[in-house]
Amino acid sequence: MGDRDSIGSGPAPLDASKLKVTLSETLKPLQPIETLRFGQSFSDHMIVANYDPETGWSAPEVKPHGPITLDPACSCFQYGGNVFEGMKAYLGPDGKARLFRPDMNMRRLERSCGRLALPPIDGDVVLELIKCLVDLERRWIPKESGYSLYLRPTVIATRPGLGVIASDHAMLYILASPTGPYFQVLKPVSLLAVSDNVRAWPGGTGGHKIAGNYSPGFLPQQAATAKGYDQILWLFGDDRRITEAGAMNFFVVVKRDDGDGVDLITAPLDGTILPGVTRASCLALAGDPEFQKESSLRLHPREMVYTMSDLAKWSSEGKLLEALAIGTAVIIGPCNRIGHEGKDIVLPGAGMGPVGTALRKKILDIQEGRTEWKGWGVVCP
Template sequence: MGNRTSIVSGRTADSASADPASPAALDASKLNITLAKKLKPLQPIETLRFGQTFADHMIIATYDPEIGWSAPEVKPYGPITLDPQCSCFQYGGNVFEGMKAYLGPDGKARLFRPDMNMRRMEKSCARLALPPIDGDVILELIKRLVNIEMRWIPKESGYSLYIRPTVIATRPGLGVTASDHAMLYILASPTGPYFTKPVSLLAVSENVRAWPGGTGGHKVAGNYSPSFLPQRTAAEKGYDQILWLFGDDRRVTEAGAMNFFVVVKRDDDDGVDLITAPLDGTILPGVTRASCLALASDPEFHEEISVRIHPQEMIYTMHDIAKWSSEGKLLEALIVGTAVIVGPCNRIGYEGKDIVIPGAGTGPVGTALRKKILDIQEGRTEWKGWGVVCS
């Protein structure tokens, strides 16, 4: 039968001591829980596709400028009702995050560096002038949802429960102005490996993913739909994803909706360079990106894998990649993100020719980074507090 309860969290909302006349802050201690009367059957893991299956429940809360945030609620997964005037439909005032919960060998669910997701979500909401959110409170709600939906986390390595917290602008009216109304909802979706083979990329310069002063450094919905047509064109030409280039010098930025790295042999034989574009406002500050750079800077990790890695955040171009390839220095190309973790690229199409990556793209650096991150995510390795138990 359905069950409705309220929980008290360990965090006290700021609104408790705030001016009673001010709008209420989002408060995890006011969480109400309405459980589904009937749970859905679990799917065999081999049938799971990213973002196609959803757990039994979701969390939802709304913001009104006079009242503030409503009490958040866990409720059965289902449609939401919105006025057709809502600014999320008209002006794209939508922000989201992507993160995963993994099941460890101790049977506990873990999130991977979730504080980074929450800080990024706060910045994304601020960039779109949405009502302010408290990422720490949202994280408490996410942990609660994960614990309710533990049965949906597959036990097999490489599988997880994908978490999608979303904030949408719900101001009614067609005026072109910032939304002072909002809705927060959090979904959970069991998923497996995003790619099962090395990925091919088509380098594109006639379209751009992001530009200086834009929103490329934030996780907002409007960044994604303009990429669909170029992605379709790439698929028609036999490529899996797009490698986005920027400017007349064809600077390398990102791959599809993922960060991008190359591994290049150094002239002094002192290991390899792990190169990615700098965070200049056009690059999404990915959690996995930051984790790869941190590991690549750590002598302990170098000792584990017996490779000396020199992480480099720098501007580089397709001309550089072509040159490194012709000189035999281009060793690996990697796509990096929450869904894929770390994946290999096997070829890059550019100006009618393919730059082929050695070993079909699968190399020691990408393999080691993926293994280390997955071991941390799945609780087999403790590393600098990156794995956060949902307790």
């Protein structure tokens, strides 16, 4: 009966061992790396599986990258039942492809699906499928440092009908896109702090990676660009709490009063902040004695509520040393000024500071296989 293992066993779980492979008859030529732009080019193949409430998950299939066919009444179009992940495969000096802490992405994918009441999905099985796709598309991974194969596992609600209820149908698809640095030149970005629009709110979905979190930010982003700023710094509440920068986590480096190094500060995971993989990695590295020794930095990672008033005070006292935008696509990028209510907070220096530089180098070394670190780099067979 469909993908049921036996009569009465319930809907079939997603099963990577049932992967079917339909290869493209003609492979695309590889692009010169200097022409790669984030998310604009795709590899030859993708993986697709469908969930039906009666039979469960279909056998996943590798197939040529191309359009999918959906009923126009599907829940994904009508009510935004869409979640996704962003992760990268890097090619190491040993020729092996590596993923960076993919277990964190998979747990987040499971939580996101749960938050939108999508059919349950096993992230460990999704990871096995991702590894299969990476292995198949290995030729698409650029060898140069800073380049990678971006992976976008996505789950969408496919229940056909206009009833305002949770979707009991779903589609999983996994795309692969060769990409270069998110910013073509790693130069500091400027931020416009805004509070009239908010990215997330308590009890909402800001702590999950769902499609509906992103499009409401496009209009404020256009307004920020028109005023000469690169990205938005999202504020929340009457006290103007700092949350995120654009679609990235946000950190600041602040000199300590006791002279014992610096604080690396970011907002706590209170449900309004996306639990980013790079965010967690920066916090873990900052608190690690081995990393502090090799980087000659004395760091104190802190997750705490802080506000625009705090930023202004630290800046006026000469304590605000760095501001960093952090995420899978950009890894770590420096910020040079923050606009708020007609005034700019200007960060010292003309580029990345020592903390951002050390964190970025270490994470890239792990991602690109130049160093092993606590099992964070996962080799794709």
